[in-house]
Amino acid sequence: MGFYVRPKSLGLNSKPLEPDDNLRTSICCLCNGGCGLKVSLDHEGKVQAVFGDLDNPYNKGKICAKPMEIAQTLYGPYRVEYPMKKVDGKFERITWDEALKLIAQKYNHYIQESGTGSIVGITSKIGGSYSKLAHVIFSKLTGMVNYGTGPICMESEFNVRKEIFGNGSSxxxxxxxxxxxxxxxxxxxxxxxxxxxxxxxxxxxxxxxxxxxxxxxxxxxxxxxxxxxxxxxxxxxxxxxxxxxxxxxxxxxxxxxxxxxxxxxxxxxxxxxxxxxxxxxxxxxxxxxxxxxxxxxxxxxxxxxxxxxxxxxxxxxxxxxxxxxxxxxxxxxxxxxxxxxxxSHINNYGSAKDLIPKKDVVKSDRKRSAEALYQAMEEGEIKMLFIAGNPCVNWPDSRRMTKAIQGLDFVVSHTLFLDDSAMQADIVLPATHWLEEAGVQASVHRVLQWKDQAAATYAEARSGGDLFRQLAKHMGLETSYFPDSPQKAWELERTHNKSIEGITVERMRKTPGGVHFPCSEDGQEAERLYESGVFPxxxxxxxLARANDIAIEYIEVFDSPGNQGVSREKYPYLLSTNKVASHYHTICQYSNWAREMEKQPYVEIHPQTAAELGVIDGEQVRLETVTGSLVLSARITLSVPRGYFSTQPYFGLHSPYGQTPANSLFPVAVDPVGGNFANKNIMCTAKAERGQGQ
Amino acid sequence: MQKIYYQAKHCDGCLACEVACIEKKSLTKSLFMAKMEQPVPKARISFEKFGNHYWASICQNCVEAMCVGACMTGAMQYSETGEVVHNLEQCVGCWMCVMVCPFGAVVPLEDAKKVSKCDLCKDEKTPPCVVACTRKALCYCTPEDYENEG
Missing domain, CATH: 3.40.228.10 (Dimethylsulfoxide Reductase, domain 2)
Known part of the structure; x- marks a missing residue:
């Protein structure tokens, strides 16, 4: 019993860490906080522990639980090891070449048959700066329309701020x-x-x-x-x-x-x-x-x-x-x-211009809002979907999203884990984690920090950067536009984007905490925007006012999209999802540590509301909105107001939690000004669920 | 400084220490009433069974404590006499101390969304868990005494 024991977290059979004198420095790419990390590897180059980097001037060694959980999620049973193809409802192993050939063939087929607008990407987790740039180039060459993190996270914030100041960044x-x-x-x-x-x-x-x-x-x-x-x-x-x-x-x-x-x-x-x-x-x-x-x-x-x-x-x-x-x-x-x-955690340093000559740029023949995407998928207008993310859990009305994806002709998922969305795919491709990929990461301090590849690439995983270049090759597109390494990608991006021109990889490596942007060619960085008093x-x-001359239009929450026209008698309460420290998006649900901290999703209820419903702490409650219902265990607390329910949005069916996603309860409704999906303040009703849940 | 030491070889897993701790941490200071309290008080010592042996998780008041290093608010601190003390008022429930403690000794208080840990019950002459341990698996003594007596 003399060894390093942590019965609860490390598990009974866990071994002590192997000695590792050479901790790798990295930057956390989860929440755009940009915390410095130290990564301890075992003899195979696998991550065995993640610590805070004491030398990083911004986080000063402090981190949260999320990056630490990586040591578990990366090598757990849900990680995708090799490319797979769905045959009769079951996944079979194939080679990368076979997978790429098949995707290229389908891609070209749908472009010819149904136009570029028949292929879309839901790409909130495309990878680091290398993968993002390759994805941009690929999209320009093929006319692929993408839905990133924007609609589910910050579209409204970005758009409104851009209207006011001319720039959506912090x-x-x-x-x-x-x-x-x-x-x-x-x-x-x-x-x-x-x-x-x-x-x-x-x-x-x-x-x-x-x-x-x-x-x-x-x-x-x-x-x-x-x-x-x-x-x-x-x-x-x-x-x-x-x-x-x-x-x-x-x-x-x-x-x-x-x-x-x-x-x-x-x-x-x-x-x-x-x-x-x-x-x-x-x-x-x-x-x-x-x-x-x-x-x-x-x-x-x-x-x-x-x-x-x-x-x-x-x-x-x-x-x-x-x-x-x-x-x-x-x-x-x-x-x-x-x-x-x-x-803000929005760090928009602008996009690279003129990466490819105009003659090779293909514009999509159709554009749709994120809201309209559902219908377009359901009506068969969209044939093929490229997923890098988990829309079946984190997009609203998740059941509808899952069904819509099931109905598509061809779905590719480039993913770390065999999650709810990957399960719907025809081809699953293993992706690299950000610790397995070099690149630039932005931070809430408006700096860009460089991180080298810290961990060995897992199994057959490939980064988005490699994937898009190779896919382009199989599709017969010009591949010379694509950079073939993260360093070259940044060099290309830097030389095509004035706001980051002075930020070289060497400079970021040399500067603890990274370099502020915009940073012109002469190397002058701007710690904060608008110091000159000129706005873009x-x-x-x-x-201060919108283009239509109306500055602000207040809409009552019950008259807002998603709640409009819904009966207040039938749905008298409001439901929101809110975040906790040990989870992030849907990736931390694969960690035992996260499960130790958050054993199961719960719904926070005010004691008076609980009394109205007749539930006590820990009992099952069925929440119902216009899009469906879900059973959660009640946690009675005074931290929420009366008539308000709060739960966590992280969990899916294909995870150790095995939960119907909380986003299933949110209708496809967007903020009319900014365009963000709502995952808070949706009208709901609740009742005590006696007997078996789900 | 006195600490609580645990000797697995004497422990038969009776959990009397855990019960004593729950009683001490309850509002009513009564074991029978403690079960009716909301939230139910949690022991600052916990047990895991390894084959025929038991292993206790209790704060070791490390000299270089991981929890103190990880705490972003400064709620986890060293006292003047060297114990690791936790200030509930400063705690914001990020639970990093829970993550980093190699002994699994920091207890998350889910209802308050904060943490707690063994505070050695400084208001008592001997911590109740140690008093409750009839097999002397827990002892409350200085590191020197522990070394000498084994």
Missing amino acids: SGPLSDVVKSKILLIVGNNCAQTKAGQFHWILEAKRQGTKIVVIDTRFTETAQVADRFIQIRPGTDGALGMALLKFIIENDLYDQSFVTEHTNGFEQLAQAVESFSLERAADITGVPSNVIQELARDLASRQPGMLFEGRGIVCVNNAGASIRAFEDLMSILGNVGKEGAGII TTSGKVE
Whole structure:
């Protein structure tokens, strides 16, 4: 019994780590936090443990559970080892060459028969910078239309911010919070979702930054905040508009910034005119003196920063809320200054231009919104689908998505795990993990960091970078446009994109923590955007109002897409999915450690709601929305408001959890302004489920 | 500094220490009432069976503690006398300490979404779990005493 024992986590038969004096440095590519990692390998080059990198100036050795779980997920039973073809409902091993030949043949066939629009990609997990670039080139050569992480994660945030500032990226680094006087965290539980970087916020708090958290749930982040404002679900927009009205009416805004650098102030003032403190208090449930105090705090504490989360982005009235809070930061002049700005995990450094000559660019003959994709698949307009991700779990109305994918002629899944989506594929291809691939990773501090390949490539896995080049070759396309290594890919990208021109691989390797972007050819990096006061909008100014001259249109949550027309008598409650620290997307569900932390999905219920339903803690509850129902175990807690249910979105049927995806309960509804799918605030009903679940 | 030491060879897995711990950590300080409390109090010591042997998971108050290194909020700290102490108020429930503890000794409190661990019951002369252990598998002593007495 003398060895390294961790009965719960490591398991009874677990062995101690092999000695490894040469820890590999890497960067975590999960949540765009960009935490530095140290990776310990065994003698076969397999990951045996992942630690935080003490030398990384941003995470300073802190990480969360998610990257640690990789040591288990990568070599578990669900990992795909070799290419497979589905024959009579069963997967059979084939070679890469056979697989590529078959895909190429089908691809060319569908382009000829049904046009380029008959082939789409759902590619939220395409791989690192090398794979992303190869995928871009491939899409340009073939006209493939792709749906990335955008619609399920940040489309609304990106689009609204782009309308306002001309750029959808975060405008300041998270590390600036220590210089700000107030940090407004809206619908963001960053203590759980950006755990490795959360120490910045606590450090800021120690140094006197006032941390204000606005959330529906009393989250872990809220617990350490200076001020927690609990708001009714989906009413953030009304709070933001009331703050705007109060600040405008009392002349608390930065008048010189507004006159010199913004357009549409009049329209904004007009749009928020009716949002008095009293009306907002009525809608949001936040007392009017609290709103007033917050407005005064925001005005007197300068500079201030804003950190929005999925709580106001992945909702069906996201457009109004995001715009209200970002316009608020703008009129307070909290833009382009040290300690001011908007923190986000969106790191858009622009796309490479003119990678291939115009003559070889193929444009897709059809374009569809993410919402329209479902119908196009169901009606047979789409023949072939390329999946790199897990849409059967993380896209809304997952059952419908699964059915739609089943009905397609030909489905390819390039994947790490044999997950719910891969199970529907005709060809499954093994993908490399980001630890098995070199590349560039962005961070919440607006830096780009280089990581070398840390772990040995597993079995027959290939990266997206290799896959698309080889597929292009089999399809008879010009392959000289494709880079053949991650280093060459970055060189190509860098020389075709002005905003990252000065960021060479050597420079990133040499600079601990990475290089800020944009960074011009002369090597001058910009830590934060808009310091010059020029904005990349057409007018060069901040656009406080939308193009239609209406600044913000508040839509009540019950009148928003997905809830519109649904009976409030039948579906009186609201349902959301929310994140926990030990899971990420659908990949951590394959880890025993994650299962130790989160034994099963549960639904958080307020005690009074539980009493109405007649359930006690741990009992089964059936949740039902317009798209279906699902049984979950109840966890009774005061951290959620009455009439509100919260569960976790990570689990699928083809995983150790064996759960119907929670996203099955969410209708295919998008925020009308930004275009994000909603995975929060959807009307539901619930009842106690006696007897067997599922 | 005194710590709780565990000697597997004396342990017969009676779990009296676990019961004593639950009682001590309950609000009512009563074993019978503890079961009715919501949330049910959790012991800071737990057991796993290996063949005929038992193995206890309890905080060893490491000199270089992984949990202190992993804690992003500073909730897990060394006390002035060298014990590893946990401040519940600073804890945000990222559960990294649970992940990194080689002894599996940090206990997640699911309902509060925080953690806890053995605090050596400083308000007692001897921790109740040690008192409860009739076979002397648990002992509360300084490292020197433990070395000398084996």
